[in-house]
Each structure stands twice: as C-alpha cells, then as structure tokens.
Amino acid sequence: MSITALVVARDEAARLPACLASLAPADAILVVLDRSTDASAAIAAAHGARVLEGAWALEGERRNAGIAACTTDWVLEVDADERVPPELWAAIRAVTARSAHAFHRVRIDNYVGERLILHGWGGSFGTTLKPILFRRGAKRWRAQRVHPGLDWTGAQGATLEGERITGVGIRHELDRDISDMLRRLDRYSSAKAGDLLAAGDIGSLPDNIRRCLSRILKCYVARRGYKEGGWGLLIALCAGLFPLLSHLKARLEPERHR
Template identity: 65%
Template sequence: MTLRLSALIVARNEAERLPDCLAALGFADEIVVVLDRTTDASAAIATAAGARVIEGAWELEGTRRNQGIAACTGDWVLEVDADERVSPDLAIEIRRVIASSPFAWHQVPVDNYVGDRLLRHGWAGSFGTTSVPRLFRAGAKQWRAQRVHPGLDWTGKEGPRLQTGALIHLVDRDIADMLKRLDRYSTAKAKDLIASGNIGTLRGNLRRFVMRGFKSYVSRKGYREGAWGVLLAFCTGAFPLLSYLKARLEPRAHGAPEP
C-alpha cells in the first residue's frame, strides 16, 4: 500500500514567496495551506496551485499549526514554511523514508540563507537551526499553545535524521531583515513570558546572553562564517535577553493586565 503524504504550509501574507514554495511540493499527495489573518493574494495563489486553503485568525502559533495538522488527511505530514523550499533530492528522500520507516517522526536538514549567502555554521538557540522535526506520522505531533517557537509533544519514537537533500530556508533578506526578525520574535516571546507568570531574572538572562552567544560562535562553529558568525552569535544571545527586557520594562505593551 502506498502511503499518502500531506504537505502543510502555515503562512501570513506570503504572496511573494508562496508560489516557489508550492512549486517545490509537487511530490506530495496533498497540500494544505493555513492562512492566518491574511490580506494579500495568498489564498488565490494557493488555490490555483491545487492546495486546500483554510483561513482564520489565531493568536498563538502553536494553535494555528495544530489546526493545519488536523486538516491533513495523509498518513504522513511534512511541515514547510513559506520561506522554505524542498530540494529535489530531499523530496526523493522523503518519499523513500515514509515508504519504509517504522518510526513516528524524523528530523529534516536545513540550509539557511541570508540573502544569497549560505550560512552553514552558528545557528543555535531559538534564532535558527540546521535541523527541524518536520516529517511525522499523522497523530504523532502536537504543538504547545505559545506564540513563538512553541514546544512540541510527541507520540512515538524518533527515527534517524534524513541524510539527503535539505530544506532551503530563505531566513532573512539582509541584516536589516535579521534585526527586524529579532525584534518580532522577542516581542512575541515577551508576551509568552508574561502569560506564563514567570519572566525570569536579569541575572539569569544576562547569563543566557553570554552562554547562547558562546554556543553559537564556538560550539556551533559560527567563527567559520567570519563577521556573519559574530552577527549570528549576537542575535542568538540577544533573543532571550531582549524578550525579558521587553516583558519587564514594557509589560503593558506586551499583554500584562492593568494594575
């Protein structure tokens, strides 16, 4: 029996990037596109490509991703963001794996680009990664109710990471775009911190700034990327510290109730 594969895209106003993302998913048996508070032409683009479109408004990233997973009808699901492209080699590897894997989920390798520059080293923490758990059996994956980088709950065992091809991730257009992403991520994380009732401490987040920056630059070999590695280390370390400072210094702006 041939197992069916669903490709899931969750996006918001990604009309510019969506066509190339969809074009690389022709190997899937089904494409589901979840559009969150989208006002551009994304719905028409996805429909024209043969995708099933679900539109709505979700405050939490985890909630909208779970909505998309629930809508998939395949035996396996591959999650792809609109700024990612499945390489031809990865597409072949995915079909091979789902045909024979006894496991519930697999990590997928990622090649990260800033503009047209491939940065192989230095990705760490919550600011970027070279491997993502995106290929999984139906029912195996559940996102937690958080705004940014929500946690995951799994059912079943993890299999080996896929070895051929990669998700081509167009992370940022340039340095300005990278810094905007840092601002956007830290704002969402500040809201999660306030909602949790525990924003942490200045001392703890200063320590995380240093440790995460060190991990990015040294442990993850960001130094191999030259000055780009310094920038990645800074952003990786700054993410939790900036999130904490926003939650502490501007609590009302990030969801804290009025006294």
C-alpha cells in the same frame, strides 16, 4: 505512503509561489492562512492546494489546526520561506515507505540573501535540523506565540537529507539581509515577551544576562559560527540577545506585550 505538505502562513503572497512549486511531489498540499489579507489564498488555490482560513492568537494553535486537517499517512510541515529540492523528496519518499518511527528531523540550509550559512545557528534564532516529517497524529504544538514547544506520540527516526553534499537540505530563505535579521530579532523577542508574561514568569535580569553570554559562546564556538566570519558573530549575538531582549521587554514594557 501518502504525504500532505502543510504550509502555515500569513500574508506570504510574495514567497508562496516558489514554496508551493517545490511541494508538487506531495500527494496533497494544505495551506493554512491566518488572517491573511493579500493574494495568498488565490495563489494557493492556483497551485492545487486546499486552503484553511481562520484567525488564531497563538502560533501553536494555528499549526495544530493545520495538522488536524491533514488526512494522509504522513505530514511534511514547511514554512512559506522554505523550498524542498527534488533530491530531498527522493529521500522523503524512501523513508516514509519503510519507516517504523513516528517522526524524523530534516536538514535545513539557511540562507541570508543568496549566502548559505551552514554554521553557528542556535539559541532559538535558527536551526539546521527540524522535526517536520511526521505521521498523522504524532505531533502537537504547545500554546505559545513564538517557537512553541512540541509534544510527540512515538519515537524519533533517522535524520533526513539528500546526498551528503552542500545544499541538499530544505532551502530556507531566512533573512534578506542584516536589517531583515535584526527586524526578525525584534519580532521574536516581542512575541517571547508575551509568552513570558502569559506564563507569569519573566525570569531575572542576572539569569538572562548569563543566558545571553552562554548562547553567544555556544553559537560562535561550539556550533562553529567562527567558520562563517562576521556572519557567524552576528548570528551568535542575535541568538544571545533574544532571551535578554525578551526579558527586558516583558519587564520594562509589559503593557505593550500582553
């Protein structure tokens, strides 16, 4: 079964080379560039990738454009800050050769700098599993700015990871440091505020306070963020603040986020 590695990016010249090098085992590589002004197109071409350039207002729209341009049996959709290790490629090839399902979730190993953080991710601020390996035509993103929803045709199969040891999922270089993490929280909440305003429903302050507290507890306790010490607490706080900040931005500064 043939596989296209799909990368959707914008001005990612610094991170694309390592990402694309890790995708060499794919049968084809497609890089979708959204209004990029740096050397991303030249870097993609140098790695043998096909390049699709354009301008899309919503994350879901540009990802759907990339999926529609893939022609292989399967698609592996990764981001420019992700690396696929050889052990995982072996698992991907084995599963696509025999799978009767439409899509599979893949393990994600999230790094802050050089620190691997295994526990505590959630609340739209990070995940350890993503449905990124799928048959062509099985996946469609919804029209939203940040963390758009998904519509599927077909059933989910088994989760993919390499041998069951630390560090054999996709290496996701999520944040460089704490300041980078806080900047990401600011970007995500601004984009989500736009989605709330577009939907015409920003929710209520009491409901979002409850969501904030619930997400903090879920990430820190249920998802075992406490195992990561202060990092787990920081991640839980960011996950909890995401919906509350999004609501407050939409409520207090709607003109900046429409």
